[in-house]
Amino acid sequence: MPDPIRPTDSTESSAPHEHELHALHRLAMVGTLAGGLGHDLRNIVMPVLLRLDVLGASPTIPPAARADIDAIRQSMLHLQRLAGGLRLLSSDPRERSEIQYTRLGPWWDEVCPLVVDALPANTVLEQDVDASLPDVAVPPSALAQVIMNLAMNASRAMQEVARPAFRVTAHQAGAQVRIDVSDNGVGMDAETRERCFEPFFTTRPREQSTGLGLSTGRALLKSSNGDLLVDTQNVAGATFVMVLPIHRSAPPVEGAGSRTVRFLVRDPRQLAVLRLVARQRGLRERSDGGPPPPDFIIGDALALAQLRDAPGPGGVIGASTQLIAVGSPDRTPGVLTDTPWVDARDLSSIGDLLR
Amino acid sequence: MLATCRRSGTFSDEGQRTVKTVSGASAAETAGSFTVMCIDDNELLIDALERRLEIETGFAAFYRVDDFRRAAEAAQERKPSVVLLDIDLPGGVDAMAILDELVARTPESRVVILTAFPGGALVSRAMSAGAWGFVSKGVASDRLIDAIRLVVRGEAVIELED
Structure with missing residues (x-):
């Protein structure tokens, strides 16, 4: 030109x-x-x-x-x-x-x-x-x-x-x-x-x-x-x-096929940030705990530990469901030894785990 | 009366606005009304916001802060339901430091960050530091007012332009 x-x-x-x-x-x-x-x-x-x-x-x-x-x-x-x-x-x-x-x-x-x-x-x-x-x-x-x-x-x-x-x-x-x-x-x-x-x-x-x-x-x-x-x-x-x-998480057709996420986070401020990051990565939020299992469950460390030990009506974890804990460096690793987690003081880093 | 804080609003009797905070609920939730303090250098916005809030049901009083360095002190004195804090304050004033001070000194007042140019990392930083809301000045005005109301009700809000 x-x-x-x-x-x-x-x-x-x-x-x-x-x-x-x-x-x-x-x-x-x-x-x-x-x-x-x-x-x-x-x-x-x-x-x-x-x-x-x-x-x-x-x-x-x-x-x-x-x-x-x-x-x-x-x-x-x-x-x-x-x-x-x-x-x-x-x-x-x-x-x-x-x-x-x-x-x-x-x-x-x-x-x-x-x-x-x-x-x-x-x-x-x-x-x-x-x-x-x-x-x-x-x-x-x-x-x-x-x-x-x-x-x-x-x-x-x-x-x-x-x-x-x-x-x-x-x-x-x-x-x-x-x-x-x-x-x-x-x-x-x-x-x-x-x-x-x-x-x-x-x-x-x-x-x-x-x-x-x-x-x-x-x-x-x-x-x-x-x-x-x-x-x-x-x-x-x-x-x-x-x-x-095309963005990896983007659904091929509006509303269909997108990956899903469920939140088990009590703090409304943390929840607001997590929802924003998940939305920016094209994830669709699931508010219910029924089947099919979500692709991600992001929650407070204790909530995730309880869910993993006793799934029951609190939520369904599928074979490919990725758990991500929100917590603090001094406590969370001790509660969930094999689960990736993000520091509640810097939630923006969770975007790297939602791939 | 603090030199740093000017009050205007619909009630002239300050006693009517003094409500004791009970078990984590904000004063506004308990009383069914709410007050707003604005920490911003944009007089046009402050005046317009006050006029706009005056037509909102339950709005009780509006406080403006002249000396940003004493903003937390003014908030501690007035205990507004919501503090609107512009992140881009002039004169080298660190709004994030003000946020920290507000959270420490007046936890019952919920801070909503206002900014003309939001950035992803800034949202996370502010909310992690204790802000209840983060609103871009690029959104429609009703979304700003809705955000204030939601925060008064105890919900956290992030309003960025699409």
């Missing part, structure tokens, strides 16, 4: 030059600003939503004003999504605290306004990102950064196009989801297609481009066992394909 106007000299060193470092520095600043802007937007939007609640609750509001309130609320919710998209753009997907899978429908809702803003004003956007697609095992921030880079490249490639068009379509292909991203811009010549994923390769003046967008995007997706490909068959414009592995 970079303009095929000024191919880089193939003899040029791939080491960054001073102007490239300057551009990187500028990018880092823009990233920080984007994060700050998203943060501030949220701090403004929430008070407005709260005030709209108060206005809407008044019994004396005339119908026309109520319609205005609803319209303002919709605008605010759009801003809120925009703030979420800015957060995704400014986050580091490699951070351990980042959620490592993406629900594509809500992700696209957040990112789409940013993509639209990046494209020329008269661009026709064709989109098909169905909410029923399975979750993918790639952080949402990585996906956001890749598609924003593709949108910005497309924007430049379509500058001279009378009727610019940008297309984002996602579909499942076996154990992957593929997102095709295409534009009707000037396209790429053979050499550009060949080299576009090389670090620091750019077809634009050095002071305008780092040449790192596509190579970084491909590296981000590859680090999640995905890939970023260029469609070499595409003649008019350019098409890139984001290849994304």
Whole structure:
């Protein structure tokens, strides 16, 4: 998608030059600003939503004003999504605290306004990102950064196009989801297609481009066992394909086939965190103790010990059911010698056991 | 009256709001009403939140904290049902340290963490440290109000955007 106007000299060193470092520095600043802007937007939007609640609750509001309130609320919710998209753009997907899978429908809702803003004003956007697609095992921030880079490249490639068009379509292909991203811009010549994923390769003046967008995007997706490909068959414009592995716990069909978990944890705060982590890994909670046995039972050490010694009506443990205890380093290992356990003071580590 | 804490709310008689905590139940559960203290530097949010809570059944009083470094002291004085604590406080104030102090000094007040940009590890850290709730400022306003009500009832809540 970079303009095929000024191919880089193939003899040029791939080491960054001073102007490239300057551009990187500028990018880092823009990233920080984007994060700050998203943060501030949220701090403004929430008070407005709260005030709209108060206005809407008044019994004396005339119908026309109520319609205005609803319209303002919709605008605010759009801003809120925009703030979420800015957060995704400014986050580091490699951070351990980042959620490592993406629900594509809500992700696209957040990112789409940013993509639209990046494209020329008269661009026709064709989109098909169905909410029923399975979750993918790639952080949402990585996906956001890749598609924003593709949108910005497309924007430049379509500058001279009378009727610019940008297309984002996602579909499942076996154990992957593929997102095709295409534009009707000037396209790429053979050499550009060949080299576009090389670090620091750019077809634009050095002071305008780092040449790192596509190579970084491909590296981000590859680090999640995905890939970023260029469609070499595409003649008019350019098409890139984001290849994304399906999240391991994601059910093939909505609500069916997903792995299950049962909780035997008394502390409501611990339970809330455990439910969050389990949900983020696509596990479905079982509240009953009947058959079939769940894939995981996570519980207080004593509760698990009692359940294991006397299964009865308290719950069913199957041959493949994995027990995980929640406890403390000074007591739990003594209660359950052969059961993996997590420290109640750092429950985020339980994600590593839910594989 | 603490210099660090300003009160506003629907009751003028402070005696009406003083309810003794019994057997682990919060004061609010016992009385059927609840009070909220907000530790945040965003005046727009604080004012709007107070107005919004005023139309909630059972809401009794709202406290705002001017001096974050004395927030735990203010909470100990007022014993609010729920303390909303912004994790991103200005001036190098460590909100997690405030959380620790609140949990130690006012266990009957349940802390709900507010943040504009939630992170997975932060949720776990805060809840493990004793917070009862963790709410992103990116959720719809009714989810924030619902979270406060659920925490008052003794349920732990994590509300992040989908």
